[in-house]
Amino acid sequence: MVNGKSQLLLNRAWLSVFLMLIGCLLTIAQAQSGTNTVEAVVSQDAFTELIHQLRDAKLRKKPALVKQLGELQDTRVEAVLQALLDGRLYYTKDDRRAVVFKENSEKGYRITDVVSGTLIGEIGKRQAKKIGVNNTLRRILRSKLAELKLDSDASEERLKAVKALSQKMDARLGHLLRDRLPGEEDDDVRAVMSLAIAILDVRGQDTGLRLDAIEILATDLSSNIRNTLNDLLRTNADGSFAETDKAVLEAATDALKKIDRQVWLYGLVETLFFGLSLGSVLALSAIGLAITFGVMGVINMAHGELMMVGAYTTYVIQQLMPNYQDSFILVAIPAAFLVSALLGICIERGVIRFLYGRPLETLLATFGISLILQQTVRSIFSPLNRSVSTPSWMSGSLEINSVLSLTLNRLYIIAFALIVFGLLLMVLKKTRLGLQVRAVSQNRSMAKAMGIRSERVDALTFGLGSGIAGVAGVALSQLTNVGPNLGQSYIVDSFMVVVFGGVGNLWGTLISGMSLGVANKILEPFAGAVLAKILILVAIILFIQIRPRGLFPQKGRAAED
Amino acid sequence: MYLQNVISTSLKRLSLCLLAFLTLSGTSAMAGDTIKVGVLHSLSGTMAISETTLKDTVLMMIDAQNAKGGLLGKKLEAVVVDPASNWPLFAEKARELIEQKKVDVVFGCWTSVSRKSVLPVFEELNGLLFYPVQYEGEESSKNVFYTGAAPNQQAIPAVDYLMNDIGVKRWVLAGTDYVYPRTTNKILESYLKIKGVADEDIMINYTPFGHSDWQSIVSDIKKFGSTGVKTAVVSTINGDANVPFYKELGNQGLSAEDIPVVAFSVGEEELSGLDTKPLVGHLAAWNYFMSVDTPENAAFIKEWKAFIKDDDRVTNDPMEATYIGFKMWVKAVEKVGTTEVDKVEPAMLGMRTPNLTGGIAVMNKNHHLSKPVLIGEIQEDGQFETVWETDGVVWGDAWTDFLPGSKDLAANWGPELRCGNFNRKTGKCSGTVY
Numbered sequence: 001m002v003n004g005k006s007q008l009l010l011n012r013a014w015l016s017v018f019l020m021l022i023g024c025l026l027t028i029a030q031a032q033s034g035t036n037t038v039e040a041v042v043s044q045d046a047f048t049e050l051i052h053q054l055r056d057a058k059l060r061k062k063p064a065l066v067k068q069l070g071e072l073q074d075t076r077v078e079a080v081l082q083a084l085l086d087g088r089l090y091y092t093k094d095d096r097r098a099v100v101f102k103e104n105s106e107k108g109y110r111i112t113d114v115v116s117g118t119l120i121g122e123i124g125k126r127q128a129k130k131i132g133v134n135n136t137l138r139r140i141l142r143s144k145l146a147e148l149k150l151d152s153d154a155s156e157e158r159l160k161a162v163k164a165l166s167q168k169m170d171a172r173l174g175h176l177l178r179d180r181l182p183g184e185e186d187d188d189v190r191a192v193m194s195l196a197i198a199i200l201d202v203r204g205q206d207t208g209l210r211l212d213a214i215e216i217l218a219t220d221l222s223s224n225i226r227n228t229l230n231d232l233l234r235t236n237a238d239g240s241f242a243e244t245d246k247a248v249l250e251a252a253t254d255a256l257k258k259i260d261r262q263v264w265l266y267g268l269v270e271t272l273f274f275g276l277s278l279g280s281v282l283a284l285s286a287i288g289l290a291i292t293f294g295v296m297g298v299i300n301m302a303h304g305e306l307m308m309v310g311a312y313t314t315y316v317i318q319q320l321m322p323n324y325q326d327s328f329i330l331v332a333i334p335a336a337f338l339v340s341a342l343l344g345i346c347i348e349r350g351v352i353r354f355l356y357g358r359p360l361e362t363l364l365a366t367f368g369i370s371l372i373l374q375q376t377v378r379s380i381f382s383p384l385n386r387s388v389s390t391p392s393w394m395s396g397s398l399e400i401n402s403v404l405s406l407t408l409n410r411l412y413i414i415a416f417a418l419i420v421f422g423l424l425l426m427v428l429k430k431t432r433l434g435l436q437v438r439a440v441s442q443n444r445s446m447a448k449a450m451g452i453r454s455e456r457v458d459a460l461t462f463g464l465g466s467g468i469a470g471v472a473g474v475a476l477s478q479l480t481n482v483g484p485n486l487g488q489s490y491i492v493d494s495f496m497v498v499v500f501g502g503v504g505n506l507w508g509t510l511i512s513g514m515s516l517g518v519a520n521k522i523l524e525p526f527a528g529a530v531l532a533k534i535l536i537l538v539a540i541i542l543f544i545q546i547r548p549r550g551l552f553p554q555k556g557r558a559a560e561d
Numbered sequence: 562m563y564l565q566n567v568i569s570t571s572l573k574r575l576s577l578c579l580l581a582f583l584t585l586s587g588t589s590a591m592a593g594d595t596i597k598v599g600v601l602h603s604l605s606g607t608m609a610i611s612e613t614t615l616k617d618t619v620l621m622m623i624d625a626q627n628a629k630g631g632l633l634g635k636k637l638e639a640v641v642v643d644p645a646s647n648w649p650l651f652a653e654k655a656r657e658l659i660e661q662k663k664v665d666v667v668f669g670c671w672t673s674v675s676r677k678s679v680l681p682v683f684e685e686l687n688g689l690l691f692y693p694v695q696y697e698g699e700e701s702s703k704n705v706f707y708t709g710a711a712p713n714q715q716a717i718p719a720v721d722y723l724m725n726d727i728g729v730k731r732w733v734l735a736g737t738d739y740v741y742p743r744t745t746n747k748i749l750e751s752y753l754k755i756k757g758v759a760d761e762d763i764m765i766n767y768t769p770f771g772h773s774d775w776q777s778i779v780s781d782i783k784k785f786g787s788t789g790v791k792t793a794v795v796s797t798i799n800g801d802a803n804v805p806f807y808k809e810l811g812n813q814g815l816s817a818e819d820i821p822v823v824a825f826s827v828g829e830e831e832l833s834g835l836d837t838k839p840l841v842g843h844l845a846a847w848n849y850f851m852s853v854d855t856p857e858n859a860a861f862i863k864e865w866k867a868f869i870k871d872d873d874r875v876t877n878d879p880m881e882a883t884y885i886g887f888k889m890w891v892k893a894v895e896k897v898g899t900t901e902v903d904k905v906e907p908a909m910l911g912m913r914t915p916n917l918t919g920g921i922a923v924m925n926k927n928h929h930l931s932k933p934v935l936i937g938e939i940q941e942d943g944q945f946e947t948v949w950e951t952d953g954v955v956w957g958d959a960w961t962d963f964l965p966g967s968k969d970l971a972a973n974w975g976p977e978l979r980c981g982n983f984n985r986k987t988g989k990c991s992g993t994v995y
Contacts, residue, residue, distance in 0.1 A: 059948060087841070087940070087941055130940075132946050134842070134938055134946070134948045135727070135817050135818050135821055135842050135938065136727070138817075138818050138842060139818045142818070223787030223788070223789070224789065226787075227787075227788060227789035230788075270780060271777070274776040274777050274780070277776065278774050278776070281774070375605060378605065378609065382613075383604075383605070383609035383610050383613055384610050384830070384833070384834055385610060385801065385804065385834035385835075386834060387804075387833075387834050387835050387836050388836075389836045390808070390836065395811065395812060395839070396812065396814070397812055397813060397814060405813065405814065407776070407809070407812040407813060408812070409812060410776070410812075479773060479774075479805055479808070480773040480801075480804060480805045481773075481801045481804045481805070481834070483610065483801060483834075484609075485607055485771070485801065489771045489773065521776070521777055524777045524778075525777060525781060528766065528767060529766075529767070529768040529769060529772060529778065530738050530767060530768065530769050533769065
């Protein structure tokens, strides 16, 4: 028994000596081929080890692992952290060994091994599981990645990295930035770096350095910089300033005043932009109504549903063009116009033409149509909302500075509303149809006497108004839900805009839409969204009392009937 | 002549009576064959988006129960009505279900206002309602079982998570302007103040139903959250308004890492109508997520997809609540051997049934469930990843402890008290006021 054990030990000893020998040989061989390889082998092991821990760890343990990964001198770390942040880091379910990058492919996922960097192949969606991240982890990942990207070759990347890091400055980051500042070539990056360093300097002891830092800080409007300055002006419980250095105190107060004034100004610009964008949505949804209601005098309660049909057309077009996520909207605009216009013509020919001159019956009949359209859509597309994705060129915002950024989709919609308005004006003023429409709306029997087929003109006018409602639906699909109730939420607003602007006047519709939008946005911060809406309604009622024909009343003979 | 007339009319009447008797006995004989389950969910109108799913869930459960041989030897029969998102119509339809259709139990309602509307009907006619949606609490009726979350099973744990795990110090309470958000926010505001949050660190905002222009509100939230102190939004924004809200958050560049939004009305179903890319990382608090990996849940999802014949359909929390309610009702009926409300209701108390997240749901004496609370982050595929959960189940509190009027009240339908709003201070049951 004893003998057997010692035999075993002896065997083990031999074995380990043998292994060591092989190990030495290998090391020598590697050392000869290149001095760094040994280090690489070691770090590869640590890398693999950490990656595997990351795969198995609970969310709570992951931040520590990410920090360890970030400290490794390994070129693969950046890619892994980026993939983890983007949610592209998976592991295969069957052999839990491989941790992979995933790309979507036709069959499911195309996966690449993280450690070796080799392409493994394609697998089904159910065979891989994502390595989970949460917000805390994402924040850590972003700052780790920012540190790694400080030495990136692209100045864009460096700029982003410094900006991200300046949110949470500490002494260690200060050193990183100070080391890099002299060697930095890009002016923008230098400016952001000195700002970030100034945040640190201002908390220091040296009065001269602090005053310089405040001067630098005063040039920027970012919230973290305002907070840094605000911190300097913190008061104690008895109301005295915590800061004892008079000069610093004064400089900080002045700097803050200067910043606040600018922030206030940009705030005004922002409110104006919000108002105009709300106004353009209102105008867009009301322009079609301005034609059917304003020019033809038809109270069309189904106007909102025509917008809804336009929005659903956008959805269908998107489904039909899955590979053109950025351009489907350009196809959707004419398509929505056609579908809604045709539907409008059907409604006019089928129902409304029998009811001209009977506004109450028209109102009820079109209300019925609106309910029918809603329920039809519910039956075809289900009552659930449909999602229309925003093309990438329309999402995000145009950043003017750190307090003012204009959202792109709103900018496009303002432009779109103006274009639609311009085109419609052209049609009415410059084309034969427009001439006929105006003639019929001013004096039907005279127009008839001149040889205009007034019934055809009615149908086309109604179709034009409906088509524009459809186009408005395309714009709305980018802002709100595409669902059966889409139209209902806009119909009252549309009537409000048309009545306020003056029935029968296109310019009035545009201006009233814009001014209602701006007024609403000016009121909203003080009154809240609910009260703001009520106040606007009350204001309109009062206005109509004084000027019953709206902002721009029709003049001349047309106004008299 | 006169006599003839009399005879013929009386004959006619007699035959009519006979006919009526025959038909009546016929229907009653038919009623004996099945147990009727009423489904009172809107299939049209604004709430159809959420409620049709629950109607289908009940139908699926009935199918499954019938496949197992029904209940008490009888088949279950669904009686579906459509209250069309019209609150007064809910009460009419409830009356129709109980009085005319003679249903034995009703699964229904979504909005609080619809529940409040049917409540008097259920109490008057002694019906039985299973209400499967998270709500503001402050109610406990003998005739209603609440299988959704009470505020302390959703809102309070979510706030605790943000406060303790994320370190949130400033709060935006944003909601749609109606009873559920207003009550929930009142409870949360008082809870936050108890926890030492100052007035200026709480921003409360209400918006109308279906609000679609969120620019200035999101911009205000951004400003409110830029003081360098961790800020979070607690959202009771309901239904459709969420889509433009989250879109605006994405467009203005507010990411979940800066200002997380925790929502109480956004589930898998709502997310399926949304482009989820800009939402990744925002939170929701529920008692159930489709992504929870348990055998029960996998089976439920499989059954649902097969029933609805659509592989892309999702499951959500109110569906689980419907599931639990249905299972418990079946068990209670089996236990007492009848569907009579007065026998089933006491049998429900203390009823236990496995929930879909791997635990056991218990029906408490206050007609509310004990359930686990989960907090999940929205993922790119429209699912939630659980980032936090309670250790065990949380007892559903009908009357919150954080509102002055309600902290003294307690509900207990056990034989010792039989009261939905017992005032512990005065020792009285106020009975009719819910």
